[in-house]
Amino acid sequence: MRKSYRYRIYPTKSQRSVLDQNLELCRQVYNDTLALRKDAYETDGKSISLYETNSILVTWKSDRPELKQVYSQVLQNVQVRVDLAFKAFFRRVKNGEEPGYPRFKGKGRYDSLTYKQLGFGIKDGKLHLSKIGDIKIKLHRPIEGKIKTCTIRRMPTGKWFACFSVEIEDTPLPPWKDSAVVGIDVGLASFATLSNGETIANPRFFREEEHELARVQRKLSKAPKGTPERKKALKVVERVHERISNRRTDFAHQISRRLVDQFGFIAFEDLNIQNMLKNHNLAKSISDVAWNMLVKSTESKAAYAGSKVVLVDPRQTSQMCSRCGLIVKKDLSERVHSCPECGLTMDRDLNAAINILRLGLQSVGIKTVEAQVL
Structure with a gap:
């Protein structure tokens, strides 16, 4: 390892x-x-x-x-x-x-x-x-x-x-309990929703710094090329980008550390980020949340701690009812899952997180799990 x-x-x-x-x-x-x-x-x-x-x-x-x-x-x-x-x-x-x-x-x-x-x-x-x-x-x-x-x-x-x-030497995987499993649905409204009902707010680091970045970039564009003033202005722009990157990286490490310490089995969606970035209306927000950084950081820490991380196919995880399995079509603007078959009503992201956990457990040979929802 x-x-x-x-x-x-x-x-x-x-x-x-x-x-x-x-x-x-x-x-x-x-x-x-x-x-x-x-x-x-x-x-x-x-x-x-x-x-x-x-x-x-x-x-x-x-x-x-x-x-x-x-x-x-x-x-x-x-x-x-x-x-x-x-x-x-x-x-x-x-x-x-x-x-x-x-x-x-x-x-x-x-x-x-x-x-x-x-x-x-x-x-x-x-x-x-x-x-x-x-x-x-x-x-x-x-x-x-x-x-x-x-x-x-x-x-x-x-x-x-x-x-x-x-x-370093490989760490043998310890046995994990049903209570130490979690499915995680990442999103833009909330950074992540866990299958136990917990939500993690989206920090929006780039959005917070966007006005400051625009200000220093305007100053850079006004500085004549090849002058000490332009070199100094470029360094200020680079510092803002570095601050955004550092905050985002620190956030991902803190969340992944907490997940690995709390859970022995963690299931994420296997998202194709590059294809999602082709949506120009959401590309900036998707880049800002850096879901892939969270997944990679969690995988790294889990391997060292003896926890298990699995990636599941994200298709229909938001549309499928987590109780009866019925496909309930809904637009991105619809934030509540309401099943006409079994009557289940809950936040759509929580519904997706429970489905992700179920698929993750099935991928390692466990067919059912009792969802612990707060």
């Missing part, structure tokens, strides 16, 4: 300069590798493997001495990223999805370096990076498990972070 830890680091001015140079060199290697593979296929119909690009990298380092400033495994990882981009492209083509051919990185668009086990280490409150030196790091919590990789990332606001990928 893999787990990640993220810490703020504080490189000196000279170290920031070296890191920026490394990122620029990595960007160039990324683009050169992408061009090499693209040209080879278009010219000769030949596909170049990751192993072949690694061999060519040795020649590039001989012809361009500046590449030796970057730790060798970091450069190799750049070519791994290109290889993964092509694999994802061919997978999308095979599945009939919109493929999205790998794109070249513009200046300033490459923002992370990945070190493997031999290129870094932590000692005496410092993070040692090969060819960069010892960097102050804020270790606000201990790292558990065996560290496999370290990724150094530069944020748009100029902050730097170290992200460690750690390998």
Whole structure:
């Protein structure tokens, strides 16, 4: 099982300069590798493997001495990223999805370096990076498990972070009880409705900051290009975006932590967010709530805590009566489920959450469950 830890680091001015140079060199290697593979296929119909690009990298380092400033495994990882981009492209083509051919990185668009086990280490409150030196790091919590990789990332606001990928032992799943199960229906009116009747309000972080963001973006648009004023205004815009992102991420982590601590079995809808974003009337609101972030965060914590998370088909979960199974058609504007067959009347989101729990339990072989509704 893999787990990640993220810490703020504080490189000196000279170290920031070296890191920026490394990122620029990595960007160039990324683009050169992408061009090499693209040209080879278009010219000769030949596909170049990751192993072949690694061999060519040795020649590039001989012809361009500046590449030796970057730790060798970091450069190799750049070519791994290109290889993964092509694999994802061919997978999308095979599945009939919109493929999205790998794109070249513009200046300033490459923002992370990945070190493997031999290129870094932590000692005496410092993070040692090969060819960069010892960097102050804020270790606000201990790292558990065996560290496999370290990724150094530069944020748009100029902050730097170290992200460690750690390998830990798998946790055996403990038995869970009927009272520790829950189905969750996510929405826009409420962020989430639980099958036990609890609702979680939608915080609408982007909507709260929208006016402030518009104000600083107007100031940015008025600043002449290439001036210090524009650079300063851009940094303010990036800080607002970072604040929104941080609040949204913190919210998702807090909710997922509470769910995993409270329930041993959690069922979500398996939503296709990308298709839902095609609805331009709701796209901004859907992006703001970040349902996928909640699901992924819950899955990660559940795997570590020994809980179980399942995703179920969302079709008809809002239309089906949770008591008798009758399909009761209703528009999005209708917020109450009223069944003409059995007389059940309740909030439509609560009805959907109970259906999601039932489908989730059926997916693991349990046919019925007594819904505990507050």
